[in-house]
Amino acid sequence: MRLELCSTDDVAEGTALKVEHGDLALAVFNVEGTFYVMNDLCTHGPGSLSEGYIDGDVVECNFHNGQFDIKTGEVVSPPCMIPVKTYPATVEGGAVFIEVD
Ligand code: FES
Secondary structure, three states: OEEEEEEHHHOOOOOEEEEEEOOEEEEEEEEOOEEEEEEOEOOOOOOEHHHOEEEOOEEEOOOOOOEEEOOOOOEEEOOOOOOOOEEOEEEEOOEEEEEOO
16 A cells, blocks of 8 residues: 655755654655655664664664664664665655555
8 A cells, every 4th residue: 555654855965853643653855855764763762763863874762862874774883783674665656655555
């Protein structure tokens, strides 16, 4: 199923937006004009990754400062150990979409 998450205009370059859709809480990132989507909830605890500190393609959780690669969801820096789930994002007609089961 394809989900429309937001308008590309809603997420300025270098920022993130939290989007909730049914049971999903997602963080939509704009890294130099390319959009990436991951689960908003940090895998380490209650941190909201859309509220994290963004440096290039790395987001730092604002709870215990764990870092994730925005493009792959891989852990860049502990204390988080588990990668965060990412969703391939596409842009069409000025909107950001992901594909979910
Ligand atoms: S909750 Fe994100 S690093 Fe701990």
